[in-house]
Structures are given as structure tokens and as C-alpha cells.
Amino acid sequence: xxxxxxxxxxxxxxxxxxxxxxxxxxxxxxxxxxxxxxxxxxxxxxxxxxxxxxxxxxxxxxxxxxxxxxxxxxxxxxxxxxxxxxxxxxxxxxxxxxxxxxxxxxxxxxxxxxxxxxxxxxxxxxxxxxxxxxxxxxxxxxxxxxxxxxxxxxxxxxxxxxxxxxxxxxxxxxxxxxxxxxxxxxxxxxxxxxxxxxxxxxxxxxxxxxxxxxxxxxxxxxxxxxxxxxxxxxxxxxxxxxxxxxxxxxxxxxxxxxxxxxxxxxxxxxxxxxxxxxxxxxxxxxxxxxxxxxxxxxxxxxxxxxxxxxxxxxxxxxxxxxxxxxx
Numbered sequence: 124x125x126x127x128x129x130x131x132x133x134x135x136x137x138x139x140x141x142x143x144x145x146x147x148x149x150x151x152x153x154x155x156x157x158x159x160x161x162x163x164x165x166x167x168x169x170x171x172x173x174x175x176x177x178x179x180x181x182x183x184x185x186x187x188x189x190x191x192x193x194x195x196x197x198x199x200x201x202x203x204x205x206x207x208x209x210x211x212x213x214x215x216x217x218x219x220x221x222x223x224x225x226x227x228x229x230x231x232x233x234x235x236x237x238x239x240x241x242x243x244x245x246x247x248x249x250x251x252x253x254x255x256x257x258x259x260x261x262x263x264x265x266x267x268x269x270x271x272x273x274x275x276x277x278x279x280x281x282x283x284x285x286x287x288x289x290x291x292x293x294x295x296x297x298x299x300x301x302x303x304x305x306x307x308x309x310x311x312x313x314x315x316x317x318x319x320x321x322x323x324x325x326x327x328x329x330x331x332x333x334x335x336x337x338x339x340x341x342x343x344x345x346x347x348x349x350x351x352x353x354x355x356x357x358x359x360x361x362x363x364x365x366x367x368x369x370x371x372x373x374x375x376x377x378x379x380x381x382x383x384x385x386x387x388x389x390x391x392x393x394x395x396x397x398x399x400x401x402x403x404x405x406x407x408x409x410x411x412x413x414x415x416x417x418x419x420x421x422x423x424x425x426x427x428x429x430x431x432x433x434x435x436x437x438x439x440x441x442x443x444x445x446x447x448x449x450x
Contacts, residue, residue: 156268158336160261162189162218166335168342168357168407169216172400173209176200181213184239188221189254191247197237207232209400210239215312216331216343220253223313226304244304253313260317264333269430274339274360275449276428279435281333282369282380283426285326289319289373323370327354330369334358344404346387348394355379355387357397357404361450364408365415366397377423377437381415390420417445 162185170178180197187195207229214221221227225241232239243250264284268277292309299306308314315321315329327343334341334356341358344366355368366387368379379391384405387394397404404410423437428449435447 154270156265156270156272156337158262158265158268160258160336164335165213165217166331166342167340168359168399169213172342172402172407173213174201176202177206177209178213180206180239181210181217184210184214185218185221188218188225188241191250193242194238194240197239199237202232202234202237205229206234212343212400215328216335219312219316219329219332220250220257223308223311224250224253226307244307253317256317257313261333261336264316265337268337271430272428273449275447276430276435277337278334278339278358278360278367279377279380279426280428281337282330282367282372282377283375285315285330285333286369286372287375289315289321289326289369291370291373292320292322292325295322323354326369326373327356330356330367342399344397344399346394346397348392350392353392353394355397357399357408357410359408363412363414364410365412366391366410368392375424377415377418377426378420380418382419383413383416384410386419415447418447421445 163182165178165181177200180200180202183195183197210232211222211227211229214227224243224245226244227241231241245253264281267280267284272280292314295306295309298309309320310322310325312321312325312328312332315325316332321329331341331343339358339360341356343354344357345352345354347353353370355366355370357364357366360381365381366379366384367381368391371379371392382391384397387397399407418437422439423445424440425438427436429436433449435449436444437447438444
């Protein structure tokens with residue numbers, strides 16, 4: 124007995140600890156979501172639409188941007204169509220900070236020399252602060268997820284994380300001529316994520332960024348309806364495609380979460396079509412599944428994810444509830 128006690132004391136004195144049973148792993152519904160921010164992530168639908176060469180170009184631009192550079196020469200590739208616009212489209216859902224603090228537009232892509240250039244609209248210190256804030260905000264959004272969450276739970280929670288405290292920026296339209304840099308900053312997907320403010324373009328691309336980071340296939344689309352030109356998102360959840368309009372759900376809600384193309388064309392704004400970089404979204408995916416119709420067209424004020432029961436519970440202040448299966 125004395126020898127055993129002495130062995131334990133020596134082990135502790137040398138910095139070790141007596142052996143003990145390892146702590147059991149957390150169950151999937153409680154373990155944090157395994158996430159690492161990766162600005163190279165691009166949604167498969169976006170890559171399918173703009174091509175792998177432009178996605179590779181976006182990654183080169185992002186790397187140069189993060190290194191504080193102001194240009195990049197691209198390798199030879201397929202940069203047909205409108206590469207300046209398509210590149211900017213991809214960058215907004217891959218690295219939201221880029222559009223917030225640079226002057227990049229379609230004309231900064233020189234197709235003859237395969238060179239992309241930009242200038243910074245903020246100081247190096249401010250750019251670092253923007254990147255730090257984006258990383259912190261993204262981590263907070265992903266922190267609402269758990270390791271066992273499927274695509275439905277991820278889509279619901281990230282949608283709410285984006286819209287809950289958000290507000291539409293009604294004042295930004297008048298500043299473009301006087302301060303284009305401020306306009307680009309306030310209408311960026313970064314502003315929607317970090318400042319909880321923006322326009323439809325901001326929120327659609329911000330949701331695209333979050334969904335892409337969480338492994339959901341998606342792409343921002345644009346359409347013309349009773350309210351004029353508008354941008355929203357199309358995304359795949361559990362093998363089916365739906366529309367998502369975070370802009371019209373700012374303040375928190377799921378009124379326009381997971382709607383169909385028919386919904387979008389009727390009660391949800393009378394948008395006769397949605398296009399992804401000029402192509403009809405209906406040609407890219409079937410947008411007719413009505414799985415989320417039970418939560419549409421109602422102003423639910425609260426949602427609880429019951430992971431053990433495998434369901435999301437939506438409720439109103441009046442006590443009305445509806446249950447949505449997560450699988």
C-alpha cells in the first residue's frame with residue numbers, strides 16, 4: 124500500500140496526474156459544430172454557373188487581398204462572358220470583406236492581360252479590423268450550430284442568426300454620388316453580417332456566405348416584382364431546392380424561409396422569375412417542394428430546435444405553435 128501511495132505522489136510531483144477514466148464524448152446534439160473559416164469555399168452551384176477557372180481566379184484574388192496586395196495576374200483560362208461581374212459575384216459570397224473595403228468592379232478585370240486590380244478604400248489597420256470582425260461574427264453564427272445538426276437545422280439557425288437583429292438600410296441610396304466607398308461598404312455582405320444592416324443585395328450574399336461556409340449549396344438570384352428589382356437566395360436543403368428571402372425577414376422571422384417558385388411568383392412579391400447571372404433559376408433546379416409551407420406566411424416570433432426529438436418548434440406570443448420535422 125505504501126509503495127502505491129508513493130508512486131502516486133511522485134507522479135504528481137513530476138507534473139503528471141493519476142490515471143482516471145477519460146471523460147465521455149459529448150453527444151452530437153451538444154458537441155459544438157466543427158467549423159473552420161475558409162474563404163476558398165465556393166458553393167457548387169456558383170462554380171457550375173461561372174466555371175472552375177473563375178472560381179480559381181477568385182481564390183487567387185482572395186489570397187492576394189489577405190496579403191495586402193492590389194493586383195493579381197491570372198493563369199490562362201476560360202474567362203468568357205462577363206468575367207468581371209461573375210468574379211465579383213463569387214467574391215461577395217466567398218470573402219465578404221473584399222467588397223466592403225476595396226473599389227473592385229467589373230472594369231477592374233482586364234481580359235487582355237488576365238489581370239485583376241483593386242485599391243483599398245480603408246487603411247491597412249481598418250482592413251485588419253474588418254477581417255477580425257468578420258471572423259468573430261462568423262464564429263458566433265456557427266456557434267449556434269451543433270455537430271449533429273443536419274441541413275435543415277443549419278439552414279434555420281443561420282437564417283435566424285443573420286436576420287434576428289438586422290434592419291434594412293433605407294438611407295444608403297442617396298450617398299452613392301457623394302461617397303461611393305461608403306456606399307459599397309454599407310451595401311456589402313460584410314455590412315449585413317457584422318453591422319446587421321444593408322439592402323437586399325447585402326443580405327442575400329451574406330446568407331450565401333453563411334450557407335456556403337456551413338456546407339449548403341446555394342446562390343443569390345435576382346428578379347423583378349411588384350417592389351422592383353430584388354435579390355434573394357436559392358439553396359438546397361436535404362436534396363430539395365428552395366428560395367430564401369432574408370431581406371424581407373429582417374428583424375427575425377421565417378415568413379419567406381424555404382418558399383417555392385410559385386410562392387415567389389404569387390403572394391411572396393409576384394416575382395415572375397429569378398435569374399442567376401442571367402439564367403432562369405427554374406432551369407437550374409426544381410423549386411416546387413412545399414416542405415416549409417407550414418411556417419410560411421406567419422410571423423412566428425420564436426423557434427426552438429429540439430435536437431433529441433428531431434424537430435423545430437415555432438411559436439407566437441399568443442401561444443400558437445407548429446412543429447417542423449428536421450429530417
